Amino acid sequence: ILNVEQSPQSLHVQEGDSTNFTCSFPSSNFYALHWYRWETAKSPEALFVMTLNGDEKKKGRISATLNTKEGYSYLYIKGSQPEDSATYLCAFKGDNYGQNFVFGPGTRLSVLP
Amino acid sequence: EPEVTQTPSHQVTQMGQEVILRCVPISNHLYFYWYRQILGQKVEFLVSFYNNEISEKSEIFDDQFSVERPDGSNFTLKIRSTKLEDSAMYFCASSALDTPRGYGYTFGSGTRLTVV
Numbered sequence: 031i032l033n034v035e036q037s038p039q040s041l042h043v044q045e046g047d048s049t050n051f052t053c054s055f056p057s058s059n060f061y062a063l064h065w066y067r068w069e070t071a072k073s074p075e076a077l078f079v080m081t082l083n084g085d086e087k088k089k090g091r092i093s094a095t096l097n098t099k100e101g102y103s104y105l106y107i108k109g110s111q112p113e114d115s116a117t118y119l120c121a122f123k124g125d126n127y128g129q130n131f132v133f134g135p136g137t138r139l140s141v142l143p
Numbered sequence: 144e145p146e147v148t149q150t151p152s153h154q155v156t157q158m159g160q161e162v163i164l165r166c167v168p169i170s171n172h173l174y175f176y177w178y179r180q181i182l183g184q185k186v187e188f189l190v191s192f193y194n195n196e197i198s199e200k201s202e203i204f205d206d207q208f209s210v211e212r213p214d215g216s217n218f219t220l221k222i223r224s225t226k227l228e229d230s231a232m233y234f235c236a237s238s239a240l241d242t243p244r245g246y247g248y249t250f251g252s253g254t255r256l257t258v259v
Contacts, residue, residue, distance in 0.1 A: 034185075064247045073147070073234070074186075076247025119186065130176065130199060131248075133186035 032056060034122045036134035043110050044142050050106045051137040053120030057101030064131065065094055065105055066119040074119060077105075110141040145169040149235050149251035156225055156258055164220045164254045166235030174238045175218045176248065177210065179203075179231040186234070192218065225258045232256075 035054045043049045055063065062081050066074040078087040083098040091108045107114055117138045121131035148167045156162050168175050177189040190200040192210055200208075209221045218237075222229055232255050236248035 073250040073252040130188045
């Protein structure tokens with residue numbers, strides 16, 4: 031059974047703090063990893079598509095890194111703002127695991143003003 | 144910005160009844176998907192659809208489920224005889240290209256199905 035995990039499950043930070051969380055996935059047969067931000071009552075929004083070991087992607091204050099050899103990706107948020115409050119999902123695809131993505135359970139981030 | 148729209152946003156149905164969940168994907172997208180999330184659990188893949196046929200389905204997607212793209216714009220998920228365990232948030236998604244390498248999914252905002 032393919033397992034994708036995220037930690038921590040939830041996180042509370044103060045406005046202005048920087049934070050990071052982890053997505054872990056099988057280290058064999060990597061094909062692609064997606065990060066999504068999911069705000070309450072809205073649809074999940076694609077943040078990053080990561081395909082190569084060592085990839086680093088950046089979008090404003092949010093960035094992500096990828097280590098396919100050890101099976102993890104980090105998502106970083108610099109200077110958290112209340113509007114960053116959301117659940118952050120990662121989704122993994124390995125070569126031999128069908129055509130579609132396996133999602134992690136998400137990290138719920140709350141940024142307190 | 145183009146959106147994937149889903150209707151209804153919330154549906155309550157009696158166990159054993161048929162439900163149809165509707166989605167309008169982004170117009171130039173070619174690949175369509177249904178995912179669901181049971182409360183407190185992970186988002187799970189149900190089915191992918193391309194070129195008017197199912198390209199892959201999960202174990203969840205049994206004979207009680209079906210999908211259709213009846214008119215070139217709508218993409219529907221039908222559950223023939225709902226069970227209590229079908230209660231979940233159902234997400235439709237679409238993508239312009241085969242998703243894995245190029246693009247993420249564009250998700251709709253979901254239909255919350257409650258089976259009573």
